[in-house]
Amino acid sequence: MKESTLLISILVVLLASIFRITNLDLIEFKADEGINLFLASRPIFGHTFPPGGTVSSLGVLNFPLMNYILFPVVLISTDPRFIVLFIALLNSLSIGGLFLIFNRYHGTKVALISSLLLTLSPWAILFSRKIWSQDFVLPLTVPLIFAIYKLLVDKKDSYWILYAISSLLLIQIYHSALFFIIPFSVLLIFKRRPKLKYLLLGSIIGIVPALPYLIYQATNSCPDCATFMAVRERLSPVFSPEIFIRPLQIMGRGNMQTILGSDMVTFFKEFPLIFQMQKVFYLEYFLLPMGFVLFWKKFKDFQPLLISIIALPFIYFLLRIEPFIHYFLITLPFLFLLVAFCLKWLLDHNRIIVRSIGVVSLMSLIAASVLFNYAFFELVKKGNGLKGDYGRTYIKAREVHEAMFGKYKNDPHYQEMIITSYIPPSLLHGNIGIAKMLFTKERVEKEMPEIEERLRKVPEDPRMHAKLIYYYTRTVPTKETLVLLEQKSNQIPGYFPIYIEARNFYLDKN
Numbered sequence: 001m002k003e004s005t006l007l008i009s010i011l012v013v014l015l016a017s018i019f020r021i022t023n024l025d026l027i028e029f030k031a032d033e034g035i036n037l038f039l040a041s042r043p044i045f046g047h048t049f050p051p052g053g054t055v056s057s058l059g060v061l062n063f064p065l066m067n068y069i070l071f072p073v074v075l076i077s078t079d080p081r082f083i084v085l086f087i088a089l090l091n092s093l094s095i096g097g098l099f100l101i102f103n104r105y106h107g108t109k110v111a112l113i114s115s116l117l118l119t120l121s122p123w124a125i126l127f128s129r130k131i132w133s134q135d136f137v138l139p140l141t142v143p144l145i146f147a148i149y150k151l152l153v154d155k156k157d158s159y160w161i162l163y164a165i166s167s168l169l170l171i172q173i174y175h176s177a178l179f180f181i182i183p184f185s186v187l188l189i190f191k192r193r194p195k196l197k198y199l200l201l202g203s204i205i206g207i208v209p210a211l212p213y214l215i216y217q218a219t220n221s222c223p224d225c226a227t228f229m230a231v232r233e234r235l236s237p238v239f240s241p242e243i244f245i246r247p248l249q250i251m252g253r254g255n256m257q258t259i260l261g262s263d264m265v266t267f268f269k270e271f272p273l274i275f276q277m278q279k280v281f282y283l284e285y286f287l288l289p290m291g292f293v294l295f296w297k298k299f300k301d302f303q304p305l306l307i308s309i310i311a312l313p314f315i316y317f318l319l320r321i322e323p324f325i326h327y328f329l330i331t332l333p334f335l336f337l338l339v340a341f342c343l344k345w346l347l348d349h350n351r352i353i354v355r356s357i358g359v360v361s362l363m364s365l366i367a368a369s370v371l372f373n374y375a376f377f378e379l380v381k382k383g384n385g386l387k388g389d390y391g392r393t394y395i396k397a398r399e400v401h402e403a404m405f406g407k408y409k410n411d412p413h414y415q416e417m418i419i420t421s422y423i424p425p426s427l428l429h430g431n432i433g434i435a436k437m438l439f440t441k442e443r444v445e446k447e448m449p450e451i452e453e454r455l456r457k458v459p460e461d462p463r464m465h466a467k468l469i470y471y472y473t474r475t476v477p478t479k480e481t482l483v484l485l486e487q488k489s490n491q492i493p494g495y496f497p498i499y500i501e502a503r504n505f506y507l508d509k510n
Contacts, residue, residue, distance in 0.1 A: 005103055008112065013096035016119040019373045020088035020128050024081040026380045029394035033080065033131040034422025035434065040070035041078050042438075045416045051216035052437050053133065056175055057322070060224040061433040063172035065209045066133045078419060080131060080394050087135050091128035094139045095119055098333055101142070105149050106337075109347070113362065114340035118333060120369035122253040122376065127329060133173045137329040140170045145333060151188070152301045157195040164202025172210055176327045179315045180308055187304030216437065223436055243316045243323040247309075248288065250328045251335055252281025253372055258325075261388025263379060270382075271375040280368035283361050284339055291338035294345055309334055397422070408458065420462040425501045428466050430474030439470045455494025468498045476509045477502040 027033075032054060039050045049071075053062035073086045095118055102111035118124055127134050144166040150159035167185065170177040217224060249255045257264050268275045296306055309331050316327060346358025385392035401421050408414050428435045444451070444467050451464045458464075472481060485499035 005100070005108070008108070009096045009099050009103075012099045012112075012115045012119060013092050015116070016092035016095045017089065019120070019125045019377070020092055021085055023377050023381070024084055024129075025395040026377060026393045027080065027084045028130050028390050029080055029397045029422075030391045031422070031424050031427060033394075034419070035427065036066055036070065036131045036133070037074070037078065037080060037083065038419050038423055039064075039434075040067045041074045041416075041419055043071065044074060044078070045413075047438075049212065050437055051212040052433065055427075055433050057324075059433075061213065061437060062133060062175070063210045063213050065169060065172040066136070068209055069136060069173075070131070078415060083131055084129050087131070088129045090139050091124075091135065094142045097142045098145070101146050101149060102337060102340075105153060106341075107344075109344050110337070110340045113343050114333070114336040116366060117251070117336045117339060117369075120366060120373065121251060121332070121336070122256065122369065122372055123250045123325065124332060125373060126259065127326060134326045134329055136173050137170065137177070138333070140166055140173060141330055141333060144170060148188075148305065151192055155192075158198055160194045160198035161202035161205070164199055165206040168203065168206030169209070170330065174330070176321075177330050179319075179327075180312055180330050183311055183315070184304060184308035187307060191301065191304050220436075224433065237320075239317055239320055240323045241317070243321070244313045246323055246325050247313060247328050247331060247335060248285050250325050250332060251284045251288070251339065252368075253278055254281065255325050257388070259388045259390045260379075260386055261390075263383065263386045263388060266383070267375065267379055270379065271371075274371045274375045277368045277371060280364045283365060287339045287342040287361065288335060290345075291340070291342035294341050295338055305334065405460065408460075411458065413461070413463065417460075417462055420466055423462075423466070425465065425469055425497065426504075428469045428473075429501075429505060430470040430472070435466075435470040435473075439467055441471065441474065444468070444471045452492055452494075455492050459492070459494035459496075461494065464494065465497050468495070469501050472498060472502045473505050477506045479506075482506060 035054045039053060043049055049064065050067060051064055053064050053066045056062050070083065073083050076082065095115055098118065099111045099115040102114055124138070128138065129135070143162055147159045147163035147166060150156045151163060167177075167181045171181060246255070260267060292306060296303060312328065312331060316323070321327070343358055343362050346354055346361065349355050349358070380386055380390070380393065384396045401418055404421065405414065405417055408417065411417070430436065430439075447467070451467060454461055454464050472485065477485075482499070482503055485495060485502055488495040489499045
């Protein structure tokens with residue numbers, strides 16, 4: 001590797017880190033982040049490793065890969081800011097890795113442009129500083145991309161091992177990767193016949209992290225099977241044509257109103273010039289198809305990849321899948337690669353006017369991205385969160401929860417109590433996958449005397465609440481159960497949150 005190439009890759013990583021590792025007090029921290037922290041840290045507090053992860057949008061448990069990735073980090077510190085620092089650095093290094101891959105196969109100019117755009121992309125930044133499984137998509141996509149280039153360009157059959165491993169890990173961390181990887185794998189196999197021994201070895205290694213989940217399902221009458229069979233009920237009732245605009249929006253700041261919510265108005269008032277500059281991102285709507293055509297003509301071996309990218313929104317549309325923008329995260333490096341190809345073509349053109357268009361386009365995209373990211377964090381800082389999907393910041397959540405449990409700082413279970421309190425009671429119902437995975441009816445009944453004794457001493461202990469909420473919501477509570485819980489609440493005040501949650505569940509179902 002040339003010394004200049006290594007230096008540029010380091011600079012790319014440093015640039016990528018600017019918006020990712022700063023303002024860690026302002027990281028998004030709600031139920032999803034709290035649950036991931038809770039599950040990954042359970043072994044620290046004497047519990048077994050959970051055999052699964054959070055509940056996906058389909059209602060089934062995710063694979064436990066996220067727990068395994070985070071466990072070494074939470075061993076050092078359970079502070080969400082430290083965990084996000086690790087995630088942000090991993091994503092920054094991944095962009096540096098992408099630069100090296102694209103530099104080798106497409107030249108420095110294409111590699112640098114695509115890396116810069118990905119480095120400063122608002123959506124890419126947002127999905128690289130949360131305790132969420134989607135934040136590991138880019139780090140796992142990089143080895144997949146490297147394997148693809150090794151297979152299609154260098155014709156190295158041994159890289160079927162890496163391809164299989166990275167594909168299976170991606171699917172485990174990010175279920176929607178299925179809809180990209182399966183079509184692409186079929187086309188890839190037709191393009192380049194695999195060596196079965198390498199493919200099999202990679203598949204065996206890649207499936208290992210999923211074994212606890214598969215064993216749990218097999219030994220517990222497959223609790224997710226019924227949920228999966230009823231998946232139709234969770235699909236959108238109508239076809240969503242907006243799914244076709246998401247690949248364009250994810251490159252810039254399109255659909256960011258879902259994150260900002262009503263703060264979009266505040267954004268317009270506080271930063272009117274930067275708000276108007278968002279129109280610069282529409283340039284990518286023209287650059288992407290042009291880059292697609294250029295890439296298609298020059299790299300015919302990569303046509304299966306391009307077909308898979310085009311097919312993805314159609315698959316989502318036909319399956320009536322909700323048009324969430326993060327479903328296109330896996331395509332982001334490829335989309336910026338295509339945009340970079342178009343920009344390079346403009347910058348290398350013989351006519352000065354065409355070269356000027358390329359320079360202005362690139363500089364405008366970089367400036368718009370930098371300014372938007374600056375304004376976004378200023379807005380989050382000012383409101384201690386956003387009134388959209390972003391919600392409250394970690395520092396705000398910590399203040400609230402420490403105020404609730406501050407008097408128990410000397411309690412040996414204080415840290416676990418804080419972490420458990422981040423989980424909304426509604427996600428601990430006994431008919432939901434997470435609680436089923438963590439608790440059993442027999443175990444809770446056996447521990448009941450200890451649970452009630454603890455609640456007499458520490459009525460607010462969310463660890464005990466979690467077990468009891470599971471126990472009394474395995475099915476819809478009856479009126480008799482509610483009467484029993486009300487009586488227990490009068491005797492043991494710590495039962496009151498369980499009574500409230502059971503009553504809400506009963507009213508919701510009746």
